[in-house]
Amino acid sequence: MIIMAWDHVSDFWHQLHHGGEGILGSAPAFYNLTWFLERFVSHWCAPSFIFLAGTVLAISTTKRVGRGESQRDITVHIITRGLVLLILEALFVSPAFDLPRLYFGVIACIGVCFIIFSVVRRLPMPAILIGSLFIILNHSFLSLDWIPNSTPLGWYLRVILHEPNFEGWPYVGLYPIIPWIGVMGLGWCFGIVLPRLYEADRRRLIAPIALTGIASVILFVVIRWLNTYGNLLPRRGNTLMSWLYVSKYPPSVAFLLWALGGMCLFLAIGLLLEDRSRSDNGPVGAISQIGRTPLFFYIVHLWLYRLRLPGVAEPPFYLEMYQTFILWLVGLVILWRLSIWYSGVKRRHPRSILRYI
Numbered sequence: 040m041i042i043m044a045w046d047h048v049s050d051f052w053h054q055l056h057h058g059g060e061g062i063l064g065s066a067p068a069f070y071n072l073t074w075f076l077e078r079f080v081s082h083w084c085a086p087s088f089i090f091l092a093g094t095v096l097a098i099s100t101t102k103r104v105g106r107g108e109s110q111r112d113i114t115v116h117i118i119t120r121g122l123v124l125l126i127l128e129a130l131f132v133s134p135a136f137d138l139p140r141l142y143f144g145v146i147a148c149i150g151v152c153f154i155i156f157s158v159v160r161r162l163p164m165p166a167i168l169i170g171s172l173f174i175i176l177n178h179s180f181l182s183l184d185w186i187p188n189s190t191p192l193g194w195y196l197r198v199i200l201h202e203p204n205f206e207g208w209p210y211v212g213l214y215p216i217i218p219w220i221g222v223m224g225l226g227w228c229f230g231i232v233l234p235r236l237y238e239a240d241r242r243r244l245i246a247p248i249a250l251t252g253i254a255s256v257i258l259f260v261v262i263r264w265l266n267t268y269g270n271l272l273p274r275r276g277n278t279l280m281s282w283l284y285v286s287k288y289p290p291s292v293a294f295l296l297w298a299l300g301g302m303c304l305f306l307a308i309g310l311l312l313e314d315r316s317r318s319d320n321g322p323v324g325a326i327s328q329i330g331r332t333p334l335f336f337y338i339v340h341l342w343l344y345r346l347r348l349p350g351v352a353e354p355p356f357y358l359e360m361y362q363t364f365i366l367w368l369v370g371l372v373i374l375w376r377l378s379i380w381y382s383g384v385k386r387r388h389p390r391s392i393l394r395y396i
Contacts, residue, residue, distance in 0.1 A: 093226025
């Protein structure tokens with residue numbers, strides 16, 4: 040989340056910052072390696088959010104079943120969460136990026152995937168795991184040519200399902216359902232097995248999660264070296280930028296290996312810090328606090344860093360990188376304090392609409 044905040048503050052205040060890696064097969068050129076890397080570090084964010092959204096959904100659902108809640112009530116709760124996310128995307132997220140209300144971004148994608156999982160969750164966990172892996176490994180072969188794009192509905196349906204682009208304004212989007220529901224499915228499976236493994240001995244989780252992350256990064260290097268399957272944006276040289284320039288929209292196998300591999304390494308570090316019983320103190324405590332209010336942080340950080348009214352697309356001036364870095368750090372302190380305040384409000388109103396945010 041903190042890295043994501045850097046990506047967005049840079050997007051709002053840097054003239055040379057951009058993204059769009061992989062949209063319709065495009066690879067926008069970066070000014071230099073520094074600008075590329077300051078964008079590249081954010082590739083860990085969206086896959087981690089969607090994976091962990093599946094994890095949290097599985098843990099929450101398991102707890103509700105354990106408390107004796109009916110399957111109908113659980114389904115309604117999950118659908119409500121999904122609809123809340125769609126509303127928040129349209130009302131608060133899209134305007135922050137000066138995008139149309141119909142923009143299908145990461146929050147909308149998670150919302151729709153939640154609604155789908157309100158039904159899919161009833162499948163056996165092995166079936167969800169196999170299906171998720173199949174989607175991730177094979178979605179690049181999918182063709183939606185059978186859906187006519189000559190009408191707004193057909194165009195928008197293709198954008199939402201598997202063809203992210205910005206050409207058919209206002210029917211635009213970056214996070215199509217088909218590849219990303221596979222990532223959420225993996226997160227769901229992780230969330231099913233995590234609680235009992237964690238309760239048995241969380242220290243034993245550190246090594247396998249770290250090794251999974253290392254293996255994923257190694258596979259990323261292999262796939263980029265072979266430069267065939269798994270690369271929606273083929274490597275076009277042997278520079279560092281060529282090796283690391285992967286498709287995010289939609290996510291290629293190479294992209295997900297790098298991003299989810301990095302997520303596993305972060306998780307292993309988090310478990311290690313937690314095991315040392317210092318997770319509530321100092322900077323680590325501040326990071327943990329921010330992590331307890333992810334959706335609140337997401338919405339507030341956009342408008343905090345934007346620092347201008349809706350409809351004002353361009354900033355009054357642009358910042359240098361060091362100035363943006365300072366703005367990012369100051370904003371994190373403010374967001375940390377706001378997260379503490381919001382956590383208290385949620386505790387005082389456990390049955391309000393705030394439980395969905």
